[in-house]
Amino acid sequence: MTADNEQVTSTDASAHAASQLRRGASSTSRVEPGTGPVTGVNGRGSSVPAVLVEGVVKRFGATVALDGAGLEVPAGMVFGLLGPNGAGKTTLVRILATLLAPDAGRAEVLGHDVVREPAAVRELIGLTGQFAAVDELLTGRENLEMFGRLFKLSREDARRRAGELLERFDLAQAADRPARTYSGGMRRRLDIASSLLTRPRVLFLDEPATGLDPRGRNEIWAIVRELRRGGTTLLLTTQYLEEADQLADRIAVIDRGR
Ligand SMILES: Nc1ncnc2c1ncn2[C@@H]1O[C@H](COP(=O)(O)OP(=O)(O)OP(=O)(O)O)[C@@H](O)[C@H]1O
Numbered sequence: 452m453t454a455d456n457e458q459v460t461s462t463d464a465s466a467h468a469a470s471q472l473r474r475g476a477s478s479t480s481r482v483e484p485g486t487g488p489v490t491g492v493n494g495r496g497s498s499v500p501a502v503l504v505e506g507v508v509k510r511f512g513a514t515v516a517l518d519g520a521g522l523e524v525p526a527g528m529v530f531g532l533l534g535p536n537g538a539g540k541t542t543l544v545r546i547l548a549t550l551l552a553p554d555a556g557r558a559e560v561l562g563h564d565v566v567r568e569p570a571a572v573r574e575l576i577g578l579t580g581q582f583a584a585v586d587e588l589l590t591g592r593e594n595l596e597m598f599g600r601l602f603k604l605s606r607e608d609a610r611r612r613a614g615e616l617l618e619r620f621d622l623a624q625a626a627d628r629p630a631r632t633y634s635g636g637m638r639r640r641l642d643i644a645s646s647l648l649t650r651p652r653v654l655f656l657d658e659p660a661t662g663l664d665p666r667g668r669n670e671i672w673a674i675v676r677e678l679r680r681g682g683t684t685l686l687l688t689t690q691y692l693e694e695a696d697q698l699a700d701r702i703a704v705i706d707r708g709r
Pocket residue numbers: 511514515516534535536537538539540541542543581690
């Protein structure tokens with residue numbers, strides 16, 4: 452796939468998204484498969500989508516967080532899930548990450564059902580949640596080594612992988628300072644690094660750049676692009692059309708859980 456194609460795809464998708472947004476929060480707005488490239492772009496010829504969601508419903512008491520949401524993410528792309536506050540983005544990401552069970556519908560990661568095969572799904576995914584999961588008292592290095600151990604890496608592998616990720620995310624200088632001394636951008640980079648310890652094939656990024664200044668945001672965008680070049684499938688949520696437009700090969704709009 453050429454850079455030109457990507458641009459065209461992204462522009463088409465965002466024009467579609469923009470027209471949906473302009474229509475506002477009407478009941479006709481819903482998550483739709485986009486118009487981007489077809490499956491198989493991972494170069495392995497696989498036709499199994501990285502993420503498949505069909506008719507997913509999730510209620511919290513009287514609140515319907517997801518109301519029949521559906522989407523399909525081909526392997527190897529950046530998929531942007533665009534929606535306002537309360538649209539259901541985090542709920543969908545948590546279901547895909549096996550942290551929350553859907554009330555109805557189907558969700559799969561690389562062909563594995565999130566309800567019936569949660570362990571298989573967890574082997575394949577990484578998650579950077581909306582709010583940083585960093586331990587403030589530990590240093591950046593200690594945070595990564597701790598997560599490495601939680602992910603069952605040997606002590607030595609955890610140490611080596613932490614070192615690699617600190618370098619890669621420009622945190623080597625600050626590696627031995629407590630995370631509470633990190634800027635918001637550094638914290639977010641550390642958080643993303645911790646979700647990459649296990650080299651996931653599918654990465655969920657829930658509003659990775661929200662709350663960052665333009666420089667911090669650009670750093671996160673560069674990470675997303677680099678991960679995509681490395682073959683990771685990314686599903687990122689955002690409230691910003693510009694962000695989806697800049698990063699995503701394909702965009703779906705979510706509003707009121709659809
Ligand atoms: N644990 C919960 N208990 C009760 N209601 C919840 C819970 N989690 C989410 N909700 C509700 O479900 C709806 C969707 O929330 P969700 O967090 O998925 O939205 P979002 O698109 O991620 O929003 P934001 O952009 O603000 O992060 C909201 O109305 C929210 O209040």
